[in-house]
Amino acid sequence: MLRGRPRLRFAPAPTGLPHLGTARTALYNWLYARHCGGEMLLRIEDTNTELATADHVSEIFEMLDWLGLDFDGEPIYQSRRSDLYDAAVERWLDEGRAYHDEGAVRFSVPDEGVTAFDDVVRGRVEFPNAAIEDFVVRRSDGSATFFVANAVDDLDLGITHVVRGEDLLNTTPKVVLLRAALGSADVPAFAHLPLIVNSQRRKLSKRRDDVSLTSYRDRGVLPSAMANYLALLGWGPPDGIEVRPLAEIVELFDLADVNAAAAMFDMDKLTAMNGEYLRALDDAGFAAAIEPWVSAESWGVDVDQESLSAVAPLIRERTRVLSDAPDRIAFLFCEPEIDPDDWRKTTAPPAAQILDAAVAAFAEVPWTADALHALLREIGETFSLKLGKAQAPVRVAVTGRAVGPPLFESLALLGRDATLARLRAARDRLGD
Structure with a gap:
């Protein structure tokens, strides 16, 4: 070792x-x-x-x-180290450890004994030499094989630990044999990963x-x-x-x-962990992270860091991967496309009356999330509806979807004029 x-x-x-x-x-x-x-x-x-x-x-x-x-x-x-590999093969040929075979050169593996090494992950690993074929060390085109390059380079560079995938475990005895043939009695500490x-x-x-x-x-x-x-x-x-x-x-x-x-590999666990990392970012950090996914071309507007920082608190808690963010905030920067299924589900009576009441009341209410929340709750109560039902047609009218970021904080950011324009457009769409 x-x-x-x-x-x-x-x-x-x-x-x-x-x-x-x-x-x-x-x-x-x-x-x-x-x-x-x-x-x-x-x-x-x-x-x-x-x-x-x-x-x-x-x-x-x-x-x-x-x-x-x-x-x-x-x-x-390795492409620049071929002279080292050629020298090793020539040495083995000179010493009778390798031989020519149909244009290639093969290493002569002993018929008896075992080639063994200690693996940090797997413990003692042994391969009977009788089960290891005489393997190619130089191809017919003159190039050295993987085994040669690994044995020569690890020895030449003084590598003490070889950490690699389990799929390479069966190549290790060949590399160990080649190291010994180069005069090394030591081997690195191998660790073949699961x-x-x-x-x-x-x-x-x-x-x-x-x-x-x-x-x-x-x-x-x-x-x-x-x-x-x-x-x-x-x-x-x-x-x-x-x-x-x-x-x-x-x-x-x-x-x-x-x-x-x-x-x-569990994608759900990875994205859940990613969500934790995203939630740990401050507003500016989250805004910087989602900026590459924000397409000014598709939205038709340029979005600055300050605007994204203002939006960050609305979506950070529920964002698991950054590519999800643009669709959730697009309505704040451009006209939304109304999802037809969500529209159909949320515009049954008394949706028209709720929109009428919202247009009238939103024109005068102080433009804060708390004031908007209280007002829409009152509107819902006049129709014997809980807030979730009352806000549904408003949400779809303004954001285009039935599910999204917190509604009232979103309205506060969107602004009174844009909100009223979208509510009126939705009301016109419903007709009389």
């Missing part, structure tokens, strides 16, 4: 959009490195020239930046599940909430408090506490 200051590496392959598993791996490496006062290197495994692209590399940097995960030193690109599964307890799949981290970012999940939630996919704080700042998670996190059992 390697000792000394912990040195970890996050080693993504830039062959597609970063997904939840990739992000969790990056996070766990970062958490442990920062917890122990160690280093986290970023190694781009871009040897697959057919799939690795500059755009995918940029997406990796964007993911780390969005989640707030930094790394130490300059990024390392699978992330969906609600049907099936491994998350790009074909079946929404696994792209970009998708959740574009839906309006805060990076702080996503990092917090990802930390819980295989680990739990000893005090049971799940929602907490990343700095506190760093203090508490230990690879030894990671559970080997599969971790279920």
